[in-house]
Amino acid sequence: MTATDDEEPAPTSGEDAMFRAMFGDLMAEARAGRLTQREFQAACMARMNAMPCNANDPRNPGGVDNSAAARDAMRVETDEVVAVLHKSRPDAPIPEISEESFAALNAIISLPPSNAPQRARWPRGIVLDSDPVATCKIIRDAEGTPAVCLAFDSEDCARVWCWKLNYDVFYGEGAGMPHIQNMDYQGFRLTENMNHFMNYFMQGYLVADPETGKLKLRDGADREGHFEDNQGAGPRLREMLSEWINRTIRRLTGEVVYQTNPETGPPGTHGPACGCPACLEAIAAAKGIAWSAAE
Numbered sequence: 001m002t003a004t005d006d007e008e009p010a011p012t013s014g015e016d017a018m019f020r021a022m023f024g025d026l027m028a029e030a031r032a033g034r035l036t037q038r039e040f041q042a043a044c045m046a047r048m049n050a051m052p053c054n055a056n057d058p059r060n061p062g063g064v065d066n067s068a069a070a071r072d073a074m075r076v077e078t079d080e081v082v083a084v085l086h087k088s089r090p091d092a093p094i095p096e097i098s099e100e101s102f103a104a105l106n107a108i109i110s111l112p113p114s115n116a117p118q119r120a121r122w123p124r125g126i127v128l129d130s131d132p133v134a135t136c137k138i139i140r141d142a143e144g145t146p147a148v149c150l151a152f153d154s155e156d157c158a159r160v161w162c163w164k165l166n167y168d169v170f171y172g173e174g175a176g177m178p179h180i181q182n183m184d185y186q187g188f189r190l191t192e193n194m195n196h197f198m199n200y201f202m203q204g205y206l207v208a209d210p211e212t213g214k215l216k217l218r219d220g221a222d223r224e225g226h227f228e229d230n231q232g233a234g235p236r237l238r239e240m241l242s243e244w245i246n247r248t249i250r251r252l253t254g255e256v257v258y259q260t261n262p263e264t265g266p267p268g269t270h271g272p273a274c275g276c277p278a279c280l281e282a283i284a285a286a287k288g289i290a291w292s293a294a295e
Helices: 017-029 037-050 068-073 099-106 153-168 192-202 241-252 277-287
Strands: 081-087 135-140 145-153 179-181 207-208 215-217
Touching: 081 153, 081 192, 099 135, 099 215, 135 207, 145 153, 179 207, 192 207, 192 241, 215 241
Parallel strands: none
Antiparallel strands: 081 145, 081 179, 135 145, 207 215
16 A cells, blocks of 8 residues: 555655655655655654654654653643643753633644645544644642643644645644654654744743733843745745744734745745645546635
C-alpha cells in the first residue's frame, strides 16, 4: 500500500535542510512507494529515538535530546491529550501571564473552520462533528513546576488540528516536534511561524489589549528584524515585529491565506495547499463535493 492524497504528504524539498539531512533516505523510500505514510512516520520516530543526545554528534544534526530522561523531564500531571511547549526552569522561567492573555490567545489558535474541500483533505479515517479546539493553558508536573501546554479533546482532534496548521494555515514550513502526552500520534508538530509566535507569547511579549480583549504585541516591544521567509522589505527582508505578529494573527483567524515557503512563490501563488476560492473549488470538484466559494 502506498501513500495517497488522503494521507499526510511526506515532507517536500521545500522543508528545512535539517529534516532532509536526518530523513532524506526515508523520504526517497516513501516517494518511491516502498513505505506507506504510517511506515514513514514510524521509521522517522524510531531514528529520532535512537539518535545520540550530543548536539555536536554529526549523526544528530538537530542536536535534540531524545532520551527517556529528557522526555520524562517534560511530563506534566494530566489525563488530557496535550503537547507540552515549554516547562519552566531556572534559566527560562515562565513569566506571569494573565487569564485575559490566555483567553485572547485561545480565541484564535483553534484555527479557521474548515469548509467541505478542506475537510476532504483531513487525515484519512478521521471524522469529527466539528472543527477541533486547541486550548493553551498552564499544567503542572508532580513537583508543581508549571508548563505551557496545548490541550485537545481527543487524539483525533490533535491530529486534525496539526493537519490544518501544517497544510492549511502555514503550508511549506519546517516544523518542531514538542513533547506529547496521552496520544500515540508521533507526527504532532508546530510549524516555524507557530513556534515563533508561541515563544513570543510564552515570553510575555503578547498580551490582551485592555480595550478590545484581542491579542497584541505589548507596548514598547516593537522592533525591526527579519521574522518570516519571503516577507519584509529591502535586501534583508526586514519589517517591524508588530507587522509580523498582526499578519500571523490574521493567518490564524483565516483573514489572510498564503504559503510561507519561498520555493512556492510570493503570496497568491497557486501551490498544492493554496486556499484561494478557485483552488478550493477545484479540490471540491475533484472530490465530487457540491461546494462553491460563494457559499
